[in-house]
Amino acid sequence: MSESSSGVNTLTGSFPKSIPSRCSDLGVARTPLCVDRSPDSGLPSTPLPSSRFRFASWHRLQQCDVTGGQLTCPRVREGPTDEELFLREGDDVCLDRDRRRRREAEGRRWQERLQENWENCLELNLSYQDLGDPFQQENFLRILRRLIRVEKLQLVDNSLTNLSSVRLPRCRVLNLQRNRLVCLRQLPKLPVAEHLCLSDNAIGSLRDLGALRDGPLRSLRLSGNPVTFTQDYRARVFICLPKLEVLDGIPRLPEDSPPTRPLLPDSTKTCSIL
Structure with a gap:
């Protein structure tokens, strides 16, 4: 039984429980x-x-x-990030580093949304x-x-x-x-x-x-x-x-x-x- 580089069984077509989001190969x-x-x-x-x-x-x-x-x-069911879950819990303590990471993550997601091109499906x-x-x-x-x-x-x-x-x-x-x-x-x-x-x-x-x-x-x-x-x-x-x-x-x-x-x-x- 062989597996592709994505972790998917190429013979049976089955999936592992967790698959990395980076699938360039x-x-x-x-x-x-x-x-x-x-x-x-x-x-x-x-x-x-x-x-x-x-x-x-x-x-x-x-x-x-x-x-x-x-x-x-x-x-399409990507879950919230750890930072978003942390903010949801109502904790007032939020370091500048966490805020900066959150803004960077939102910027990356926005770029990915622009690449999705759902309008032409x-x-x-x-x-x-x-x-x-x-x-x-x-x-x-x-x-x-x-x-x-x-x-x-x-x-x-x-x-x-x-x-x-x-x-x-x-x-x-x-x-x-x-x-x-x-x-x-x-x-x-x-x-x-x-x-x-x-x-x-x-x-x-x-x-x-x-x-x-x-x-x-x-x-x-x-x-x-x-x-x-x-x-x-x-x-x-x-x-x-x-x-x-x-x-x-x-x-x-x-x-x-x-x-x-x-x-x-x-x-x-x-x-x-x-």
């Missing part, structure tokens, strides 16, 4: 791998050249022919980020706000709770499977979305679904959410989204037409499972 591992696709997402996914670099800062791969837009999961997979610290969540949202040209975005299993401050003006395919969204009001702004996957969240109401009415949405997945147990669930969705063609992987059927009886408000009655 990662060009030695060039065997292509494919992106793991979620079987329930129902969204298209393009094979990428390599997933061995998923925990590396992609703008530091200067000697590798894999570009940032081709990585499976570029690392067209297809991006930022799934499984394990955002356990508020600092990481803020950094993640900062990156999402910079995705002004992305067309296909995967955000699977990131424990996301609110993306209402994010706007994705060119995103056509968005996968938010297995997050912690509880209402549709927490979705990002998606003016041109065609395929949207919200499976396995905690969405319990169809309120605010009409915000997607004027867009070109053709495919929607809500399976695995409490809202799917609402009475006349499919009919309600198609009433809100008349342009929708596929719901939960099933094309629109004649039975999905609105019933002759008036529909009750969304939150008043649900199906009972005995």
Whole structure:
């Protein structure tokens, strides 16, 4: 069993528990791998050249022919520095040397952010980020706000709770499977979305679904959410989204037409499972 210079097992593709952030010599591992696709997402996914670099800062791969837009999961969850953690604890004692080191570290991070060039990404997979610290969540949202040209975005299993401050003006395919969204009001702004996957969240109401009415949405997945147990669930969705063609992987059927009886408000009655 051999290992590359980055500490990654080149035979099995496994990762060590900690990988150095300086990855200038990662060009030695060039065997292509494919992106793991979620079987329930129902969204298209393009094979990428390599997933061995998923925990590396992609703008530091200067000697590798894999570009940032081709990585499976570029690392965006860098944690706070020791100095920042020290200041968070409310200790008033802060030496000039520590302040100077903190300013230098912020300057280096700013230069790295300028090199990231998220604005030009067209297809991006930022799934499984394990955002356990508020600092990481803020950094993640900062990156999402910079995705002004992305067309296909995967955000699977990131424990996301609110993306209402994010706007994705060119995103056509968005996968938010297995997050912690509880209402549709927490979705990002998606003016041109065609395929949207919200499976396995905690969405319990169809309120605010009409915000997607004027867009070109053709495919929607809500399976695995409490809202799917609402009475006349499919009919309600198609009433809100008349342009929708596929719901939960099933094309629109004649039975999905609105019933002759008036529909009750969304939150008043649900199906009972005995």
